[in-house]
């Protein structure tokens with residue numbers, strides 16, 4: 053199998069599994085809130101994981117709380133701050149993941165959610181953002197790196213616009229953390245959501261960075277875990293998996309980035325050389341090194357993806373959570389791609405476990421699929 057769907061989820065690194073295993077079986081089963089030795093061993097391990105996550109982001113361990121994943125981190129950040137600071141509105145972009153978009157739609161009435169669009173390169177309209185920030189907006193929540201296209205948001209500029217106006221800034225960095233450097237001592241945002249399974253950690257594990265000093269209102273209330281910020285007995289093995297994944301990512305961020313970029317460049321060079329129909333999405337702007345979203349003009353992802361799958365190549369059309377929907381991916385619609393072109397969009401997303409051989413096999417599978425589709429259509 054050639055797995056090129058790493059923005060949906062990644063393979064658990066064997067070293068991550070090794071770090072988790074002793075806390076799933078054996079004697080490390082204590083409740084981290086217990087004051088006896090069995091509890092303290094687990095508590096210490098959790099705190100070590102917190103330090104590893106905070107090192108990856110260059111923030112203080114006290115600014116990290118653990119969660120069940122990206123969705124929970126995002127939902128709780130928005131819930132906590134969308135109604136504070138005197139404002140009662142939240143500003144988001146038109147290309148947010150469902151964890152932001154659908155959540156804000158469900159939670160607030162229509163007038164309380166201000167949406168700012170993106171241009172044809174997927175870049176948020178910063179002038180409109182600036183002009184939309186009035187005293188009613190308490191929180192801005194923007195995707196850091198887009199899950200469908202890999203396009204990066206101008207995060208420093210967004211912070212520079214929000215901070216002087218006293219508006220809090222949350223980034224959904226689920227696709228960015230572990231793939232590109234994020235240094236919170238330089239980026240003065242207030243909240244960052246992340247998810248372990250996007251960088252070789254376990255599913256169902258995430259974290260939220262909450263800048264020290266913010267007045268947090270928890271979504272989960274109960275036993276006072278996570279210093280009262282997120283109640284519920286900790287998912288210990290998952291937290292340790294997230295910690296190990298963070299440690300590994302921090303150790304090899306630049307090396308992995310180079311590898312991913314060279315795989316992506318090789319892939320995109322071959323695709324554009326060999327398939328006239330190929331249009332690379334976001335080729336003029338900064339993108340994640342691992343993501344290549346390509347529209348194959350005149351073809352439909354609905355036909356191509358199952359054929360590639362039959363040949364052992366796993367890719368997707370937009371976000372995994374909207375799998376099964378073959379319409380144009382949301383981001384491409386917002387970037388004003390013609391529906392016909394966007395319907396042929398395929399997201400290829402690489403990881404450190406891919407090789408050049410995977411690229412060559414994918415190119416071959418694309419050739420075979422196009423030949424078959426052409427023979428049916430002609």
Ligand code: PLP
Pocket residue numbers: 059060120121122123124126149151195197198199224226227247248256258372
């Ligand atoms: N935000 C983005 C940009 C994502 O890509 C995803 C997952 O695909 C999420 C949020 C949700 O994260 P999780 O699957 O950990 O709940």
